[in-house]
Amino acid sequence: MLPHVVITVTETGALEVTVDGAxxxxxxxxxxxxxxxxxxxxxxxxxDRTVAVRIEVRESDGSVFTDLIHARKPTPPQPAETEPRQPRSKHTKAKQAPELVEVTGEGFVPGEDIAVALIVAHTDATGTGHARARLDVSRLAGLLDDGVGEVVLLGRVSGTVQVRRLP
Structure with a gap:
């Protein structure tokens, strides 16, 4: 459950803030x-945006605005300059380029957010209502080995659902 933040704007412009009633x-x-x-x-x-919250702003004129503030993924710390870099040995494998699979669907609202499930990514609909997702097969390898072979495209606004079998 998301924390519920209520911000009440007073006549003087000061903000009275509660989180889950406190x-x-x-x-x-x-x-x-x-x-x-x-x-x-x-x-x-x-x-610092590491926790998602539901915000409700109550203006002094009686209007109310609500929004969700989504958490963002934390940025991994950069290695300190004092840490020595590990030299690459001849046995170290170079990072391979991802093998991509394209999944398409139609019937979406132009510009809407499209959920790509096994929820591994999101994409947006094009101006014509089409959606396209490019998936890194290496991220799906374990799932594919377990017999999972379908992807769902879900339009967050239209509710359009497209189920596609992976090649």
Whole structure:
């Protein structure tokens, strides 16, 4: 279940924030959340975008806006300059180029997000409502060995479902 963040904008423009019903105070005493600190607030609530949350903003005029802030994949740390690089030996295999399989479908809403299941990737529909996904066969090798041989294209807006057998 996603954490539910409610942000209420007061008449003065200050933001009152709760997360799952509990008050979420600003980091510094005496300072409050404001529209100007909204980015910092989102970073604090989502732990620098590592946690997905549902946001509800209640404006002082009575209007309400909702959104989902998706977590992003953490960026792996770069090796420190002091770490020696491992020399390549003649026994080290070069990384092979991926072997790709193309899966297509139609009937999607132009520009909609398409889920590609065994959920290994997502793609977008073209301006004509067609979708195309290119899959790295090496990522699917273990699954294919287990007898899985189909891919599902699911239109997130249209609900269009296309099931395709892998070659």
């Amino acid at each position: 008050a979420f105070p600003p980091p510094a005493e005496g300072q409050g959340w404001t529209r100007g600190t909204f980015g910092e607030l989102m970073d604090a609530v989502t732990a």
